[in-house]
Amino acid sequence: MKITFCCTDTKSEPWLKGLAAALPGADISVWQAGAPQADYAVVWAPPQQFLDEQPDLKALFNIGAGVDALLKLRLPPTAAVVRLDDAGMAVQMAEYVCHAVIRHFREFDAYDESMHAGQWAYRKPRLRTDFAVGVTGLGVLGTRVARALAQFEFPVNGWSRSPKALGGVRCYSGAEGFNDFLAASRVLVNLLPLTPETQDILNQGTLSRLQSGGYVINVARGAHLVDDDLIALLASGHLAGATLDVFRTEPLPAGHPFWQHPKITVTPHTSARTLRDETIAQIAGKIAALQRGEAVAGIVNPDRGY
Structure with a gap:
């Protein structure tokens, strides 16, 4: 052999x-x-x-x-x-996504700003029921991520191409279920495989269907996301922020607007090594x-x- x-x-x-x-x-x-x-x-x-x-x-x-x-x-x-x-990738992905969701939910970026300003400032606690997390792609990685999020008592939605059933996760499937899935979610975690059908799937139309104040976490492929559409939705206030680990061009080019955007966290394709x-x-x-x-x-x- x-x-x-x-x-x-x-x-x-x-x-x-x-x-x-x-x-x-x-x-x-x-x-x-x-x-x-x-x-x-x-x-x-x-x-x-x-x-x-x-x-x-x-x-x-x-x-x-x-x-x-x-x-x-x-x-x-x-x-x-x-x-x-x-x-060994699934547990890494669950760590990364849970960290990103919790950091946003608990407003740790705002606490960082207060710390650097020398301010002792509390923020009003937010309700988990207001932060339903939607996970697209319920393969090995997506399933592990969805179950990990459910352990923190977030409402968790899952979307897949074909029907699936996961305990503690409200599952949607197929093209007919995608819009309902988006409308039921405030945080969107993308774990879809990149195919001709899923390229550019995170665009103005789909991301606009997320609940107001939505948050995007992309840990799949950069070509899933239309960069300019994300920036426009952040500017409009419909989206509150994003954590991005993957990009259309890697390394992310110097001068790309993601680097300095105050509402975007960038990591170097390290969510699951x-x-x-x-x-x-x-x-x-x-x-x-x-x-x-x-x-x-x-x-x-x-x-x-x-």
Whole structure:
């Protein structure tokens, strides 16, 4: 069994060492142009040349949660694309989103301003019932986030493409349920996969349907959000603020209006980072299962984009 590693901007040595320990006997190497055909590939942002030179791959294992960039490439015809189910990302995402929601709800930015001004100032407590949180995308990450928010007794709404049922979460589904979901939510957390159908989904029309004083948390992909529409809704007062971890261009360019906007918190695509040991264990387990002829979770449907 031959495995090739082709991950842009990633140190290969720890990955190769970990994969070799998890899959003894496998031939594991870093891809170089002209390398022999492999059975499986572990990838992140591979060049098209790599995919063209590996036409008989059985499966591509993506080391990040999102596969949208990979699906834009011309893939080997028989290769399954396998995404990570979790690998330590879900708890990180739940931490990040809960922190962002609570920071906004408890008005900690305003307390920071008071502290820097040397003011001992209380703010009137707000009611959780007035801050329904809507989570778009109820996959592994979205489900963990929704359940974590429910532990803090926020009303939690969830929206997904197909119907789902989660305890403590009011679930909506399909195009017919999307507007009702938005109207029932004051805080919006975006965890959708990026597909042609979801690109630019956070726009003037959709964000205007959030309850007045709404708040946006985008931890999925920058191309979901129409930047100018967010800024306009913040200026109008319909939205109170946003926490953004992902952007159309990364790193976020110098001079972008998000950097200095007083109502926007920016973080550098760090809401849920790949944890190497957990990811290696998951990929190795799936490769071993495929070798035994068993089905594995996380196989991407290219038509859906996830």
